Amino acid sequence: MLHSNSKRRGFRWIKGLMIAFLTVSLLTACGQKQASEGQASGKVVATYKGGQVTEDQLNAFLGANKFFNMSPYYGMLESSPTFKKDMLDQYIAFQYLTAGASDEIKKNADQKSEDQMKSLKESINTNADNKKKFEDMLKELKITEKDLQEYMRVRFALSDMLDRKFPDDKLKEQYDKDIQADKQAYVDTATVDHILIALKDQNGKDLRTKEQALARAKEVEAKLKNNGDFAALAKEYSDDPGSKDNGGQYKEANIDSWVPEFRQAALDLPLNQISDPVETQFGYHIMKVEWRNSNKFEDVKSKVRDKLVQAYFSDFMQKDLPGIITKVDLPAETPTPAPSAADAPAKSDGQVKPQETASK
Template sequence: MTFIKENKKTVLIIAVLILAIGVLLSFALPKDKAVAKVDGEAINKDELYDVMVEQYGAATVEQLIADKIVASEAKKEKVTITDKELNEEVDKLKESYGGEEVFNQMLESNNTTVDALKDDLKNYLTIRKLLEPQIKITDEELQTYFDENKDSFGEAEQVKASHILVADEATAKEIKQKLADGADFAELAKEYSTDEGTKENGGELGFFAKGTMVTEFDDVAFTLPVNEISDPVKTDYGYHIIKVEEKKEAKEANFDDSKKEITETLIQQKMETEYSTWLEEKKKDYDIENSLESVVS
């Protein structure tokens, strides 16, 4: 989701850190207590706080002011976000990442949680509900976007397949014979496959478009009939046994089928450009005192 800026989480974390450290420095540490020492030379709490304020303070306070205004305007307009809406947005993200497993890996790699993500989503949905009534998308804009991005709305031919990858041809032939004798493909993948990313899922690759895999793999996967199992296929990665489970024909881009997706994209684009204007206008309605401005100016 393009509207939820990547640095927003960082800003919020910094805000919490500044506040938490401020409390710690004010109450927990004696005035002359060093927070660190280098060869005996102390770094005191005032130095730490000044650096944090100088580097992050202005952006953090501005973000907190914006959040307060959004919350206040949402209360005025009786805008609320339900758990159902939040869960639907999380489900959309899971789907866009290709499933719950990859989604959870994304959360872990960004050192965040579903609850933290929901906080960002709640703020995004609140802003969207406040701004959306003033956002207009014309048929001409929809058609122009479709014409300029037509290639992205078509669908290439796709195949859903699984594979078992091994290092040598002899092992591949052994697996092929076991499959011919009635062995279970998924179980053999778990036992033999050297593809750590798919073996525990029985070798499942999901759907992939023509041209995604290396040529040797692609050629077999897209010519093999559904429910058939290939002979060993040699690539630079080793020897593959491929099972084709389903196929999707190529689909040309269609404007009517794409309108919903295009509308969503244009709404997000306009929200990004109009949010700043909206916020500056709303600030005029509030008595804002920012004592940090005089500190960092």
């Protein structure tokens, strides 16, 4: 069963991948030498204002990119028929954008990447098996240690550039604007205890009417407000199998995965106060919010920065990049089959979210 905020959650998932994809892509892109400098070899696969990209450069970028993204999700992206073109676009975008890095930024990035590579090698060399796995992985991806160091070098360079592009005063300006529009704009995580009085069981069979569910929820509410033990009452009354034996708790959970009514209550309820029955499509919830993440500027500054960075790159990719690329000559390829769901490792925190309660 699709929960009522599935579209929003799907957008957040796509946005998260987009941020990761942009971030990963930009790291190596600027670390490669410009083809116009005569340092690269191989067939030219793209030309843009200010330089060219060879097949060797692109393959080195793809290999280093994959080294740092060994996950089923990356495999799914890689299986897309437009993957290589998308990655080429990213490569060109960040070569172009970071071409003007200052000497100070480049020097700092050189030193940091050298230090990081040294630490990586020291860690790997302490174990013969790890050393062999590392070497085998480089061979499989057809990259070198230098490619990885370049990847890290550009990570530091770009991070420095973006810090300077979005100083604290700009971040605070954006934060104030967001908070004015929504005072809880940056609250996205909470620990919530709840007891669900459901209308249907896990198989969709009717358990009780709305009137019966509300009466039972009020009974639970009264017991809790009379100093009843939340965990014991959750075990006795809750129809949420994913949390009833855990005190009814969702610990430090992403509130945006919850149905709107439950999410809003998690935002609005005073801490450690028993709620009135909260109605959702699944029934009635008695809730207690134990913790919410901070909404203060200093605590969410990195989130504000991520928002501005994403907007900056999205705008550049959509409006500017098409006019920068002058020619693309990528060979047609058959996409690699995406890993099946059975191949992907299961990811579970052991919790059944409110939207999942009646969906199994």
